[in-house]
Amino acid sequence: MGNVGLVGATENENSAAARVRQDLAAAEAANDALRRANAELALSRAALAAREQQLRLALDAARMATWEWQAEGGRLTGSAGREALYGRPPGSLDSFAAVLEAVHPADRPAVAAAIRRATARGPEEERFDAVEFRVLGADGALRWLRGQGRVTQRHKETGRPFRAAGITFDITERKRAEQAQREAEERYRVLFESAPFGVIVLDSATLSILDVNTRACEEFGYARGEFLRLNIADVDALGDAAAIRRRAKAHAVRSGTQEFEAQHRLKSGALRDVLVRVQGIRLGEREVAYSAHFDITGRKAAEAHLARLAAILEATPDLVAISDARTGRAVYLNTAYRRLLGLGENTPPEAVQLLACHPRAVARRLMEEAMPVAAQEGAWTGEGAVLAADGREVPVSLVVLAHRDGGEVANYSAIMRDLSELKRAEEERALLARELDHRAKNTLAVVQAALRLTPKTDVASFARAVEGRVMALARAHTLLARGRWTGASLAALVAAEMAPFAHGRLRTGGPELRLAPTAAQAVSMALHELATNATKYGALSVPDGQLGIGWWQDVPAGTLHLRWSETGGPPVAGPPAQRGFGSRVLEATMRDQLGGTVERHWHHEGLVCDIALPLDRALARG
CATH class of the missing domain: 3.30.565.10 (Histidine kinase-like ATPase, C-terminal domain)
Structure with missing residues (x-):
């Protein structure tokens, strides 16, 4: 929906993004603390112990841990509490294989792919790789973790990874919030009564249906109580809230307003084409989208029929042309006709004088016999010839049709079939x-x-x-x-x-x-x-x-x-x-x-x- 209509969704996305930034900021603070601790290592063992204690406190506060991998022996080490994030005892996650064993089975392929991707990067690709996954704690609770890292040291001669390091932190709360939001979007659906055309009012944040009018009930075939249980994704043929929002944003007319065509599914399962006009407004403390729905199924069916006819005309090997009865210039040439005349796709049909594409005797016959007969009787059939781009005279069977507008012949259609192969046969x-x-x-x-x-x-x-x-x-x-x-x-x-x-x-x-x-x-x-x-x-x-x-x-x-x-x-x-x-x-x-x-x-x-x-x-x- 529009900028106003979808602000609720944007606030939720910003909230999630803020939580991610907080997590990353905490991770950066931990890394900063670790760097400071390493810099002061030479000064004093006592200072080192103090810094390590500070790092442990920072990591514990942020529910995160650091890890380091060495290629030799495939050894994996990390800060205190790393195993606790996975719900495993200390010292049990000493290799990537052990880490994968601790990951939820459904997420293991993604984690394994992230590890392979990170260790396979070349020296010119010094970047972090990250993956989010689930683990099952000792208490049976499902938790979400995010792991990220990169290669920190390579073999001087081969460039192969020698060491890698990174962090792992708990993102369970963020995931629970996202899940709660999805569940809320499915719960909030209601109805409204209004204008003589179908109107649906949506919660901009969830796309739940807040209200519908009687016309909408009649057109969609739902009773008001049934509509209360629906989300717009239940009605729209896209069936996906994110895709619906993308479409709305792509057809913004002005701030808070969109207009686009869509397909809506009736209760019977039938699909109807609709023109949707949406205006974002505020009702009390809630941002909603007021949408009017106009049934354009008949118009779209006619357009689709014309599109099919156009596709047939473009695919047929027959030569098809339509000319202006007054000027004799083409107004349409299909692909086969263009190919025969050696015309490019960008050549406008108006640049072609159709009678000039025929040998003189054939052009005279068309003018003196075919067109008058077609104008009088509606159609004329016969044989003739067309001049190809290479100068050949191509024999054709020919049908000329006359099309009237207000009593006068406005256009002539010519349908020609190449008889070269038939003549040769x-x-x-x-x-x-x-x-x-x-x-x-x-x-x-x-x-x-x-x-x-x-x-x-x-x-x-x-x-x-x-x-x-x-x-x-x-x-x-x-x-x-x-x-x-x-x-x-x-x-x-x-x-x-x-x-x-x-x-x-x-x-x-x-x-x-x-x-x-x-x-x-x-x-x-x-x-x-x-x-x-x-x-x-x-x-x-x-x-x-x-x-x-x-x-x-x-x-x-x-x-x-x-x-x-x-x-x-x-x-x-x-x-x-x-x-x-x-x-x-x-x-x-x-x-x-x-x-x-x-x-x-x-x-x-x-x-x-x-x-x-x-x-x-x-x-x-x-």
Whole structure:
């Protein structure tokens, strides 16, 4: 509340602060006495004893004690009566561990943290560390103590703490006073009757409700007797008296007066938005705060709705702009529109002439078609283009809305969606469709050739041969489809085509290469024919036969080499007496279709077939 309304709370805080200053002043007096005693140590043992007695009396009077810690052995010593503050026998608190054992279990982590913090400070941080904690005396009474100290001596070379010293003193009375004040704030709650709007009168010191009017009872849903048991913290959504005071101070209009918005909780649990106007006044001997409460829930709901709409507009990837119908200048541009135009956050929308952001033909169409239709029918939809900051024409779908004020169109809203990705996707689909059409025709041509070249000795053999060659093409087709018909991995093609034949007897090797779609189909047919021949007559016709397939590039020559080698099969006497169907397929695919060469070597241990293909026709581009 205001400076007048909260003076009671300030007096209590000052009182607590005064007690702390008294404690610290007493501690300083004790330290002063200790310094004087040490200075006079050399003068006389009798004087020293007298000074020590004075120090003990001062410490006893202030209910405090001094302590000193030595790193060597972790020894902790102190003045007489130190253990008594903890309710422990003399000599029992000879280490920090013993002190922690004497602290209330709930406060031990804080005390341990303070000790670690103090001993861990570097030489440049010569400052006191303090902590307040509870102890349980021998009589079972709970007492509050405050300990504070700092490092007094460090190792000359390492800088590590060597000694530390400080004081411990009893702050039980101060803590009891603070607790009593908190309990008082919860006890004092009352009510008042006044104006036709909700009025609540508060005790400025405790924020207890002293009085409420009938309107407040009606609005909050409480009976007068129920309100008597409430504190403003029970009503305010903040739920914390300190936070309520901070908010009030932050919204001071003048001395003793504040005005702010808050949320108050009704008896039903519902939250209502309110405008609170507070004036601090004096009633008899008590400082109170007179507060009027105006329900603004409807207004806040409308503002929140507008804020949500604004957040949506800022988050959407669509381009949203509102222009002045008279000047054509923008009055609002969302983040997506600003980003497209390359505008900074601080650029005012009024600096943008929206029609200038469109290509000329589009701007003319907007003026001649879109705006007149929107003005007449309320909305217009179509497509257009926006000029991006980099000069690109960005295709957009466009909705233009007209907004009237007093019968005249005051503003136009434009909602645009970037169609660039959609247009690219449509182009890609059309391109893919054309490519698939082309590939399908090529595949049908290959199938037609396979049908034409396949010997028609009998129906069953013909069907098996055709089925095998079509399956070879199908495997190649699957790999090409995975790559969106841009190419297929040669290693994957070899593995797929040899899977039905080699059964673990295949060795492959070569760099990672991607075959062009036409080459992939041709190579799949060639591998199929070689594998079929090896299964009938070569290495794959016996259990111990082995097959090797390797490939490499000769970049200077512009050639891709593919080598087929068989070992462990039936001995080979020489080339066959007549050229078979497989030979014709190899020549038709490798030589005629791809412009390559095929060389077969009939070694005694097995067939070796070397295929060379032009790189520019064999490998996929990009």
